[in-house]
Every structure is written in C-alpha cells, then in structure tokens.
Amino acid sequence: MGPLDAETFLSLENVNVARGENVVLHDVNLSVKKGEHIAILGPNGCGKSTLIKTITCECYPLVKPGMKVSIFGRERWDLTELKKKLGVVSAELPGRPTLGITGFDAVLTGFFSSSTLWPNLKVTSEMRDRAAEVLKRIDSVELTDKVVGEMSAGQQRRVMIGRALVGSADMLLLDEPSNALDLSAQKDLRDLLRGLAQDGTGIMLITHHIADILPEIDRVLMMREGRIVADGAKTELLTAERLSGLFGTNVGLVERDEFYFAW
Numbered sequence: 001m002g003p004l005d006a007e008t009f010l011s012l013e014n015v016n017v018a019r020g021e022n023v024v025l026h027d028v029n030l031s032v033k034k035g036e037h038i039a040i041l042g043p044n045g046c047g048k049s050t051l052i053k054t055i056t057c058e059c060y061p062l063v064k065p066g067m068k069v070s071i072f073g074r075e076r077w078d079l080t081e082l083k084k085k086l087g088v089v090s091a092e093l094p095g096r097p098t099l100g101i102t103g104f105d106a107v108l109t110g111f112f113s114s115s116t117l118w119p120n121l122k123v124t125s126e127m128r129d130r131a132a133e134v135l136k137r138i139d140s141v142e143l144t145d146k147v148v149g150e151m152s153a154g155q156q157r158r159v160m161i162g163r164a165l166v167g168s169a170d171m172l173l174l175d176e177p178s179n180a181l182d183l184s185a186q187k188d189l190r191d192l193l194r195g196l197a198q199d200g201t202g203i204m205l206i207t208h209h210i211a212d213i214l215p216e217i218d219r220v221l222m223m224r225e226g227r228i229v230a231d232g233a234k235t236e237l238l239t240a241e242r243l244s245g246l247f248g249t250n251v252g253l254v255e256r257d258e259f260y261f262a263w
C-alpha cells in the first residue's frame with residue numbers, strides 16, 4: 001500500500017468490524033484515491049453496507065494491533081466535519097422527518113447532516129444559493145417546492161443525491177441507489193451519476209444491478225462472507241465466470257455500449 005498523500009481518500013488496514021455479536025468484516029485492506037470510481041459487488045449479507053458504514057463512522061472497527069482506518073489522510077475525525085466531505089446516499093428512502101419538507105429544504109439539510117431543517121439551524125444565503133445550484137445541476141429544479149413525501153421514489157433519490165452533493169463532497173458513497181426506481185428513473189440516475197463522475201466526483205457504488213456499473217467505473221471490489229475477495233480492473237473482474245463464482249450460481253453476462261447486463 002502506497003504512502004498517504006493528499007490524493008488518498010481512504011486507507012483501511014487489517015480492519016475487522018462486528019455487528020451485534022458477530023464479526024462481519026474480516027481483515028479488510030483497501031486503499032482508494034480521491035476521484036476513483038468503484039463498484040462494490042457481492043451476495044446479500046456479505047458486508048457491503050458495513051464497509052460503507054465503516055467509512056462513514058457508523059460502524060467501528062475492532063481495535064487490534066496493525067488495524068488502521070484513515071479517511072482523507074486523517075485517522076481521527078469530528079463526525080460533523082467528516083459528513084460534510086462525504087456525500088452519502090443510503091439504500092433507504094427518506095425517513096419521516098424529511099418527508100414533510102420541500103425538495104429545496106431537503107437538499108439544504110445536507111449542510112447539517114440532519115433529517116429536517118430544525119428551527120435552530122442557521123441557513124445562510126450562500127447555502128440557499130448552493131442548494132439552488134445543486135438542484136439545477138441534477139436537473140431537478142421542478143422539485144424545489146415539491147414536498148418530499150409527495151415525490152416518486154426516483155424523485156426522492158434525486159433529492160437525496162442533491163443533499164449528498166450540497167456540501168461539495170469529494171466522494172459520493174451510494175448504497176443500491178437504483179432500488180425501487182423504474183426503468184426511466186434508473187436511466188436518469190445513471191445519466192446523473194455519469195455526469196458527476198465525468199466532472200471528477202469520486203464514486204463508491206454498492207449495487208446488485210450490474211447495469212448500474214457506469215462506463216466511468218473502472219474498478220470493482222468483490223466481497224464474500226465479510227472479505228474482499230477480488231479488487232481490480234472492471235475489464236478483468238466483470239466476467240460471467242467471476243460473477244458466477246461470486247454469487248454461487250450460473251450468471252450470464254453481456255457488454256453493450258460500455259454497460260454490462262447480467263442474468
């Protein structure tokens with residue numbers, strides 16, 4: 001593993017993580033540079049979300065000699081500060097507090113990592129300008145005044161991406177972002193993520209949909225039973241044989257227009 005520098009987003013060394021009574025991540029070693037585009041694949045329960053939650057400090061590694069977690073070159077973080085640098089879009093759709101606010105306010109909550117705009121939060125005019133800019137950037141100006149609870153799943157996902165981007169996050173961490181989206185919303189989401197990736201935003205994407213793996217994603221992590229079992233170039237790892245081995249079933253795979261489709 002190379003030395004840490006300003007270009008490093010993440011460095012995990014010998015990381016083990018427990019959820020409840022069980023260790024669910026084992027000896028994870030991973031180094032990610034800023035601006036990289038990575039897909040994380042693996043069967044249900046193999047630890048993909050736990051890996052992302054370790055990066056966002058929602059899950060903590062077991063303390064042991066040789067274990068290290070470094071994010072943006074630092075081992076200790078003020079969580080509020082860290083959340084501003086990470087754009088996290090979780091697999092779940094927005095929770096109850098967010099459902100009652102407008103798309104504009106939901107994007108603004110990204111500045112505070114909050115679920116709603118609590119009255120004690122001070123929203124500045126710069127923040128408002130930035131939220132408007134982000135909604136424009138993600139082609140969602142029409143969602144500005146729409147109440148989140150009255151949006152479709154695809155619209156809610158867009159707003160959550162806007163929320164993740166508003167603080168100028170360097171890295172987007174996305175957990176199954178195309179869940180519950182219809183074909184058209186999936187395509188819109190891919191186009192949006194492609195644009196962001198091309199503009200230099202780093203992406204770590206957990207997905208069960210191989211078609212979500214954007215042409216811009218060139219690195220694939222494969223996980224199984226809490227371990228990273230393969231980490232390398234998409235062109236080498238995204239094969240029917242590899243996927244069949246990973247998921248323990250016969251997987252078919254075709255590539256078309258730089259996208260991959262599996263069945």
Ligand SMILES: Nc1ncnc2c1ncn2[C@@H]1O[C@H](COP(=O)(O)OP(=O)(O)OP(=O)(O)O)[C@@H](O)[C@H]1O
Binds near residue numbers: 044048
């Ligand atoms: N809150 C929790 N408490 C206890 N165990 C948990 C909790 N969340 C997850 N786990 C366990 O941790 C392991 C890894 O779960 P994780 O959600 O990271 O997997 P995943 O690869 O993201 O799965 P999926 O593809 O189904 O979303 C699983 O065995 C799961 O049962």
